[in-house]
Amino acid sequence: MVSMIVELRNVEGTQAAMGWAGGHTMVVDRPEGKAGGMGLGFNGGQLLALAIGGCFCNDLRYVAEDMGVGLGKIAVTVVITLDGNPLLATSATMTVACETLDGFDPKRIIDKAAEVSAISNSLRRGVPVAIEMAADRGLKTCPECQHVFQGNGWDGIDAHWKSKHEGIMPYAEAWPLIKTGRYSQM
Numbered sequence: 001m002v003s004m005i006v007e008l009r010n011v012e013g014t015q016a017a018m019g020w021a022g023g024h025t026m027v028v029d030r031p032e033g034k035a036g037g038m039g040l041g042f043n044g045g046q047l048l049a050l051a052i053g054g055c056f057c058n059d060l061r062y063v064a065e066d067m068g069v070g071l072g073k074i075a076v077t078v079v080i081t082l083d084g085n086p087l088l089a090t091s092a093t094m095t096v097a098c099e100t101l102d103g104f105d106p107k108r109i110i111d112k113a114a115e116v117s118a119i120s121n122s123l124r125r126g127v128p129v130a131i132e133m134a135a136d137r138g139l140k141t142c143p144e145c146q147h148v149f150q151g152n153g154w155d156g157i158d159a160h161w162k163s164k165h166e167g168i169m170p171y172a173e174a175w176p177l178i179k180t181g182r183y184s185q186m
Helices: 044-067 106-116 118-125 157-164 171-179
Strands: 007-010 017-021 024-028 071-083 088-100
Touching (some): 044 071, 044 088, 044 106, 044 118
Antiparallel strands (some): 007 017, 017 024, 071 088
16 A cells, blocks of 8 residues: 655645645646635646546556557646536546557557556545544644644654744744644744
């Protein structure tokens, strides 16, 4: 089993969010004028389409490598249809083109990638989504940036604070306020 964690936090001075995993970041926002959106980044439907198509692009490369086939250009277009109130994704269609470097039939690679693609197959099977309040799980959150500590209580707060917020207030001064719930965001 493999687990992945993606974090999102609000972008100061906007109503957008910044998401990250490892060293990769992206902005998530609503269209300009919609619920405070400024059009600064992708919306949820676009991210869903990117997840489907991006995963499939990777799968084409994995499958081709396993088959010993070199791939040239890849083009994937994903159309997401949303309907209802609230809006729900009701369908996704991928159009795929890829060229092989040695004349190998690309349909075989596309068909195999469709069999193993984690995102599209997860959606087809109906992946369960749980939404939990961090406080309900007993998880602690950094009062300055809302980072959720996944371990045991405040484990890691010292290293986190020193690397992210030491310039705001030294850890030695902040920790007594944090642990007693008296710290106010600067």
